[in-house]
Amino acid sequence: MIKTEHLSKDYRSTKAVDDISFDIETGKVTGFLGPNGAGKSTTMRLMLGLDNGSGSTKYDGKQLHEYSCPSSMVGILLEAKAFHPTRSARNHLKVLATAGNVSLKRVDEVLDIVGLKDVAKKKPGKFSLGMSQRLGIAAAILSKPKYLILDEPANGLDPEGIVWMREFLKSYADDGNGVFVSSHLLSEMAQMADNVIVIGKGKLIANTSIKSLLSSNTKSTVFVRSGNLTKLQNILKEKSLQTEMSKDGLEVFGVKTDEVGKLAHMSGLSVLELTTRNASLEDVFLELTEGKEEYQARNPKGTKS
Amino acid sequence: MTAGIKAEFRKLFSVRSTYILIGLALVYMLFYDFYIIGFKGGVHTDSITGLHNPHYIMTEVMRAGGIAAPILFSSIIAVLLMAHEYRYNTIMYTLTSSNSRNKTLIAKIIAVTGFSIIFSLLLEVLAPLLAYAGIHLHHLSLAHQVFYYRDFFWRVLFFGWAYAMIGLLLAIFFRNIIASVVALFLLPVTIEPLIGLLLSSYRQQYLPFTARTAVLNNGLLRIGPGILSAGRSAMVVMIYLVIGWIIAWTLFLRRDSN
Numbered sequence: 001m002i003k004t005e006h007l008s009k010d011y012r013s014t015k016a017v018d019d020i021s022f023d024i025e026t027g028k029v030t031g032f033l034g035p036n037g038a039g040k041s042t043t044m045r046l047m048l049g050l051d052n053g054s055g056s057t058k059y060d061g062k063q064l065h066e067y068s069c070p071s072s073m074v075g076i077l078l079e080a081k082a083f084h085p086t087r088s089a090r091n092h093l094k095v096l097a098t099a100g101n102v103s104l105k106r107v108d109e110v111l112d113i114v115g116l117k118d119v120a121k122k123k124p125g126k127f128s129l130g131m132s133q134r135l136g137i138a139a140a141i142l143s144k145p146k147y148l149i150l151d152e153p154a155n156g157l158d159p160e161g162i163v164w165m166r167e168f169l170k171s172y173a174d175d176g177n178g179v180f181v182s183s184h185l186l187s188e189m190a191q192m193a194d195n196v197i198v199i200g201k202g203k204l205i206a207n208t209s210i211k212s213l214l215s216s217n218t219k220s221t222v223f224v225r226s227g228n229l230t231k232l233q234n235i236l237k238e239k240s241l242q243t244e245m246s247k248d249g250l251e252v253f254g255v256k257t258d259e260v261g262k263l264a265h266m267s268g269l270s271v272l273e274l275t276t277r278n279a280s281l282e283d284v285f286l287e288l289t290e291g292k293e294e295y296q297a298r299n300p301k302g303t304k305s
Numbered sequence: 306m307t308a309g310i311k312a313e314f315r316k317l318f319s320v321r322s323t324y325i326l327i328g329l330a331l332v333y334m335l336f337y338d339f340y341i342i343g344f345k346g347g348v349h350t351d352s353i354t355g356l357h358n359p360h361y362i363m364t365e366v367m368r369a370g371g372i373a374a375p376i377l378f379s380s381i382i383a384v385l386l387m388a389h390e391y392r393y394n395t396i397m398y399t400l401t402s403s404n405s406r407n408k409t410l411i412a413k414i415i416a417v418t419g420f421s422i423i424f425s426l427l428l429e430v431l432a433p434l435l436a437y438a439g440i441h442l443h444h445l446s447l448a449h450q451v452f453y454y455r456d457f458f459w460r461v462l463f464f465g466w467a468y469a470m471i472g473l474l475l476a477i478f479f480r481n482i483i484a485s486v487v488a489l490f491l492l493p494v495t496i497e498p499l500i501g502l503l504l505s506s507y508r509q510q511y512l513p514f515t516a517r518t519a520v521l522n523n524g525l526l527r528i529g530p531g532i533l534s535a536g537r538s539a540m541v542v543m544i545y546l547v548i549g550w551i552i553a554w555t556l557f558l559r560r561d562s563n
Contacts, residue, residue: 045397045562048401049400049401050400050563051561064401064404065404065405068404070401070403070404071398076398082394082398083395086321087316088319095315095319096398098308098315099308099309099311099312099398099399099403101308
């Protein structure tokens with residue numbers, strides 16, 4: 001398990017990361033969400049000791065510098081284009097393999113895994129963003145690390161690449177490793193992550209499983225269809241529950257299906273459909289991070305989007 | 306630690322710029338050592354350092370830029386080894402593959418030291434040979450040459466190493482290729498001469514780049530009064546390098562990775 005405690009980082013008067021603590025479990029993909037400028041990348045850099053700040057990050061109980069070969073504990077991808085443009089893809093990985101005491105045979109293995117075997121001798125300066133991301137993934141998994149820390153690894157990938165990345169990271173986690181990944185592709189995160197950590201303006205907003213995040217959100221509703229919707233609505237209102245009549249049923253807010261079902265049964269009303277309608281991760285993300293954006297754009301009409 | 310050193314050498318020899326700069330140094334030597342000093346018989350053929358001088362090859366190669374100028378290329382290679390890490394953000398891999406920033410920096414220093422020594426040795430052998438070859442090809446008559454091998458050997462090695470270390474230091478200070486290379490060129494030819502205008506000629510000898518050049522030039526044949534010997538000049542350079550390294554080391558440990 002990766003355990004981060006009280007991570008903080010100031011840039012002069014700005015608090016980029018403000019006392020953040022969380023755990024990353026093995027066997028799971030943990031998503032890391034937040035608006036632009038929320039402090040995601042800085043948090044990852046603090047976890048790796050690349051930035052100087054306060055707080056600690058322990059990997060299986062030890063700080064990274066206590067391991068003789070840190071790259072065998074954690075593989076990283078913080079920037080897609082982090083390579084010398086004229087050093088071939090294979091040589092780039094050979095440098096990293098040498099530094100991490102990894103057999104050079106592994107270089108061709110990982111190039112094959114990420115699908116870059118054919119361009120191994122090419123200079124990566126001319127790689128597309130997607131190919132660069134794949135090279136970054138190859139670098140991250142070179143030492144077969146127990147943990148992966150990836151910052152926006154799906155950026156620039158085509159749909160096929162995104163699916164590949166999702167399946168790859170899920171299977172990497174299924175092998176008993178821990179994957180910590182930030183992304184702006186919320187639908188992708190919803191499919192890939194088991195847990196999610198949300199930050200805004202450097203502060204921790206949520207740290208939970210995707211399932212409970214989606215179900216606990218205020219935008220999650222219970223949808224019910226009944227033979228007598230008006231009567232059911234009145235009963236629910238008597239119980240101080242917020243309702244909204246829709247075209248074919250009734251939306252009930254801040255309640256679970258069990259309660260609605262019981263109330264309908266006690267009133268002798270037939271229930272034709274009773275289901276939870278969870279908010280999408282995008283709805284939840286926007287609600288959680290409302291007012292916590294560092295940079296806010298305006299829509300064409302001039303109002304804040 | 307050994308892995309880190311090996312990786313640094315691999316970085317050095319897996320980029321095109323290293324070979325281009327080595328090639329440029331060799332082209333320069335072909336022009337200057339082979340053609341000017343050798344084939345043409347010297348820059349100043351009417352001076353006392355003519356072909357009848359028994360120290361012609363040694364003095365021309367060491368004093369007139371036959372070896373100092375190409376050694377500059379090893380310093381640029383040292384700048385690139387460090388500054389490329391920041392330019393292309395590979396420093397994050399370098400730092401996370403080692404459990405100590407001290408080890409990372411020591412590996413860089415060892416790699417640059419190793420490279421600069423091998424490079425300087427190559428130039429030490431090539432420069433006089435190219436000069437001899439030029440003279441013989443042009444059938445010029447050359448006086449029997451006296452060569453102070455030991456003196457020549459340590460001075461060029463120290464000069465080459467110190468130059469490369471200065472390059473590495475500048476790259477750590479600036480973390481930028483252009484700023485580091487500009488500083489490498491401007492400091493010895495602009496900034497230091499301006500500072501020198503404020504000092505007496507005796508005190509000017511204690512300026513870092515003046516002292517560095519003096520290691521190659523001073524007292525090659527005889528030493529005048531009030532002039533620092535090559536050994537003392539080397540000590541002056543070492544003091545500046547130690548001070549520079551204390552600052553650079555502190556910055557490397559304390560600053561964010563990039």
